[in-house]
Amino acid sequence: MTVHTDDPPVSSATGRPLTTRGRQTRRRLLEAAEQVFADLGYHEASIVKITEHAGVALGTFYLYFDGKQAVFDELVLDLNSRVRHSMSEAMSTAADRIEAERLGFEGFFRFTAAHPALYRVVREAEFVSPAMLKLHYERIVDGYRAGLAAAQRDGEIAAELDTDVVAWALMGAGELIGMRYLLWEKDADGRPPAQIDPAVLDGMTAFITRALRPDTTEGKTDD
Amino acid sequence: MTVHTDDPPVSSATGRPLTTRGRQTRRRLLEAAEQVFADLGYHEASIVKITEHAGVALGTFYLYFDGKQAVFDELVLDLNSRVRHSMSEAMSTAADRIEAERLGFEGFFRFTAAHPALYRVVREAEFVSPAMLKLHYERIVDGYRAGLAAAQRDGEIAAELDTDVVAWALMGAGELIGMRYLLWEKDADGRPPAQIDPAVLDGMTAFITRALRPDTTEGKTDD
DNA sequence: CCAATACCTGAATCGGGTTTCATGTTCCCG
DNA sequence: CGGGAACATGAAACCCGATTCAGGTATTGG
Numbered sequence: 001m002t003v004h005t006d007d008p009p010v011s012s013a014t015g016r017p018l019t020t021r022g023r024q025t026r027r028r029l030l031e032a033a034e035q036v037f038a039d040l041g042y043h044e045a046s047i048v049k050i051t052e053h054a055g056v057a058l059g060t061f062y063l064y065f066d067g068k069q070a071v072f073d074e075l076v077l078d079l080n081s082r083v084r085h086s087m088s089e090a091m092s093t094a095a096d097r098i099e100a101e102r103l104g105f106e107g108f109f110r111f112t113a114a115h116p117a118l119y120r121v122v123r124e125a126e127f128v129s130p131a132m133l134k135l136h137y138e139r140i141v142d143g144y145r146a147g148l149a150a151a152q153r154d155g156e157i158a159a160e161l162d163t164d165v166v167a168w169a170l171m172g173a174g175e176l177i178g179m180r181y182l183l184w185e186k187d188a189d190g191r192p193p194a195q196i197d198p199a200v201l202d203g204m205t206a207f208i209t210r211a212l213r214p215d216t217t218e219g220k221t222d223d
Numbered sequence: 224m225t226v227h228t229d230d231p232p233v234s235s236a237t238g239r240p241l242t243t244r245g246r247q248t249r250r251r252l253l254e255a256a257e258q259v260f261a262d263l264g265y266h267e268a269s270i271v272k273i274t275e276h277a278g279v280a281l282g283t284f285y286l287y288f289d290g291k292q293a294v295f296d297e298l299v300l301d302l303n304s305r306v307r308h309s310m311s312e313a314m315s316t317a318a319d320r321i322e323a324e325r326l327g328f329e330g331f332f333r334f335t336a337a338h339p340a341l342y343r344v345v346r347e348a349e350f351v352s353p354a355m356l357k358l359h360y361e362r363i364v365d366g367y368r369a370g371l372a373a374a375q376r377d378g379e380i381a382a383e384l385d386t387d388v389v390a391w392a393l394m395g396a397g398e399l400i401g402m403r404y405l406l407w408e409k410d411a412d413g414r415p416p417a418q419i420d421p422a423v424l425d426g427m428t429a430f431i432t433r434a435l436r437p438d439t440t441e442g443k444t445d446d
Numbered sequence: 447c448c449a450a451t452a453c454c455t456g457a458a459t460c461g462g463g464t465t466t467c468a469t470g471t472t473c474c475c476g
Numbered sequence: 477c478g479g480g481a482a483c484a485t486g487a488a489a490c491c492c493g494a495t496t497c498a499g500g501t502a503t504t505g506g
Contacts, residue, residue: 016482018482018483019473019474019481019482019483021472021473021482021483022482022483025483025484041350042350043266043350046462046463046464047463047464047465048463048464056484056485057484057485057486058464058465058485058486058487059465059466059467059484059485059486060483060484060485061465062464062465062466063482063483063484067464067465068463068464120349120350123349124349124350126343126346126347127264127265127266127343127347127350134407137399137403158433160429161426161429161430161433162422162423162425162426162429162430164426165400165423165426165427165430166426166430168396168399168400168403168404169396169399169400169427169430170396171399172395172396172397172398172399172400172402173391173392173393173395173396174395175395175399176360176391176392176394176395176398177388177391177392177395179395180360180391181391184357199385200385200388202385203384203385203387203388203389204388204392206383206384206385207384207385207388207389207392207434208434210381210384210433210434210435210436211430211431211433211434212433239452241452242451242452242453242503242504244452244453244502244503245452245453248453248454269492269493269494270493270494270495271493271494279454279455280454280455280456281455281456281457281494281495282454282455282456282495282496282497283453283454283455284495285494285495285496286452286453286454290494290495291493291494291495
């Protein structure tokens with residue numbers, strides 16, 4: 001529910017800096033937008049519903065945002081930084097790249113499980129705001145590819161792999177696995193699972209490990 | 224552009240069977256819908272635009288379809304059968320499962336490259352018609368899993384793999400690779416590529432091969 | 447040629463959404 | 477405590493699209 005905004009918030013509409021009261025209203029609107037977009041999707045959501053949820057009047061919205069699409073974009077950016085944070089935090093304790101992969105997916109799945117509807121917002125950006133979706137994926141892949149390339153130099157993963165292609169493939173795999181086993185899965189009470197089925201994570205890890213591990217004949221760079 | 228409809232077309236609105244003229248009008252509407260949804264997305268598309276594109280009056284639409292969502296659903300189903308056809312046709316000449324994987328992806332990418340906008344329609348179903356998207360993915364995965372399981376029994380792919388998880392992972396990987404290297408890629412003239420970069424397909428194949436191939440120590444069932 | 451049947455038409459109905467703006471209200475500094 | 481800046485309000489202007497329906501037009505079998 002928390003919204004991260006590192007830059008000092010300004011009213012997007014005018015560029016004017018905000019007082020404490022203004023900042024708080026803006027934050028309330030952004031959090032309301034998050035909730036409403038997540039629950040209803042972009043097109044069913046409306047500014048009226050967002051302002052009602054935030055407990056402010058309709059017109060107030062336009063003091064802080066340029067319009068519906070503008071809040072949506074800001075939201076996607078915010079979610080992107082939160083997912084990446086969840087992933088990199090999870091990976092931070094890894095001993096090697098293959099463990100990092102498992103932990104990274106765990107972090108991703110944890111985020112998705114904790115905010116099932118939120119990740120739908122990101123995917124809906126493909127249709128609402130393609131540039132934002134592109135940014136989202138590219139930011140994730142950039143870090144990914146860098147990690148893979150470094151591991152490759154250290155001989156932790158096979159040299160023949162194309163890190164760029166692999167990074168996109170893994171991201172796509174994670175996304176569909178998350179969709180299938182988190183967003184679509186219902187337990188006995190029809191509730192979505194609080195976290196990913198460990199067997200699935202194991203299956204995923206086995207798959208990734210097999211794909212990435214160096215061939216046994218391959219020489220290791222021992223620095 | 225061709226629309227496949229195996230069942231004799233009937234007016235969805237009334238269930239009444241159609242004469243030749245009626246069938247033709249219905250087909251024109253469905254093809255126009257395909258075009259308009261692909262170009263504009265679901266929400267920007269409108270019945271007026273679809274009927275204009277088809278060269279019929281607004282009201283005619285409702286003689287053949289129950290509404291906007293109904294054509295969309297029918298379209299997703301149609302596209303699903305076309306993608307699967309493209310994939311299974313490509314796979315039909317494969318000597319073993321790993322070659323089948325490569326050819327299957329080639330078929331998928333060929334379809335996506337030939338109809339760049341169409342695959343967006345399928346993905347938009349996540350928000351417009353979730354049940355249709357689920358059906359789409361599950362139909363693809365079902366065939367996939369069956370093929371993997373059979374190959375596993377024959378010792379063509381590693382026994383330890385969870386075919387269910389692998390099927391979803393591969394489908395996700397293919398989808399994001401297609402998005403990145405077909406839908407987003409522009410050549411010098413800003414045109415999307417007519418087919419996938421062979422280097423990418425090779426990278427993808429290497430990745431899949433490594434993940435699926437049996438361990439060298441693994442015993443083969445020799446029937 | 448004449449029903450009768452199948453098709454087609456598009457103005458009108460109905461519902462809804464975004465954005466603006468003239469008018470308050472609150473806050474805070476001197 | 478007075479007044480200006482910042483903030484808040486919600487009715488109204490404006491735009492757009494799905495769906496209906498009463499009234500036409502093509503087609504065809506006899």
